[in-house]
């Protein structure tokens with residue numbers, strides 16, 4: 001489905017990103033696997049998947065990292081057909097504990113990684129895509145952007161809503177120039193990020209009980225949808241949001 005395509009996946013060293021890298025490579029793509037602090041894990045995946053994967057590190061919490069990452073990706077791949085904006089952090093913080101510094105740190109890091117770095121990267125990618133009159137952006141957002149989240153997750157939910165607006169705006173603005181942009185909005189997916197919130201078995205049981213399909217999604221669910229969107233098989237879907245939440249939130 002993706003023979004000859006060159007794709008950047010951010011946050012590709014674990015979770016949904018790692019499974020996405022593997023899926024895209026299996027479908028024939030060459031992939032720039034971006035990682036933050038987990039160099040070892042990224043290199044292990046790259047080695048396992050072979051010469052069509054190149055690992056590139058950049059801490060997206062640092063200002064300008066999205067731009068630097070793009071430069072390095074183009075150096076390595078020469079051209080890029082698609083970008084998966086997957087990297088994100090959850091920095092849960094109590095709403096009313098009077099720790100203003102903790103609150104500020106949560107918002108700064110979350111907005112920087114989940115939204116600003118994604119915007120910097122999308123901006124650089126768009127300049128490249130417009131020259132080539134083609135390119136696909138897939139933004140991994142969240143059900144939280146639409147349904148809302150718990151009070152300690154306000155920064156996360158808000159960052160994902162920002163990512164949705166960014167992606168929709170790209171879809172509208174550049175459709176005539178061959179650019180496609182899609183939002184993928186998972187509910188809970190079985191990864192380390194979900195484990196962070198679902199450590200308490202009672203919380204996990206409550207969350208699962210709210211999902212009609214009766215279990216968390218697998219990273220493969222997200223990866224398969226992403227691969228399809230990158231394939232260019234459904235160009236008129238551009239601007240759409242693909243919900244992957246076991247019918248727990250139907251819009």
Ligand SMILES: NC(=O)c1ccc[n+]([C@@H]2O[C@H](COP(=O)([O-])OP(=O)(O)OC[C@H]3O[C@@H](n4cnc5c(N)ncnc54)[C@H](O)[C@@H]3O)[C@@H](O)[C@H]2O)c1
Nearest residue numbers: 011015016036059060061086087088142188189191193194
């Ligand atoms: N797991 C879920 O339940 C769930 C639900 C909805 C949406 N999502 C979204 O799916 C995407 C992947 O999530 P996941 O569950 O695989 O999470 P994860 O925590 O396993 O992976 C997140 C990835 O982002 C990278 N990352 C985080 N901070 C970074 C930084 N400062 N610099 C560079 N890279 C950084 C991590 O290295 C990691 O590879 C995220 O955008 C997340 O918001 C996940």
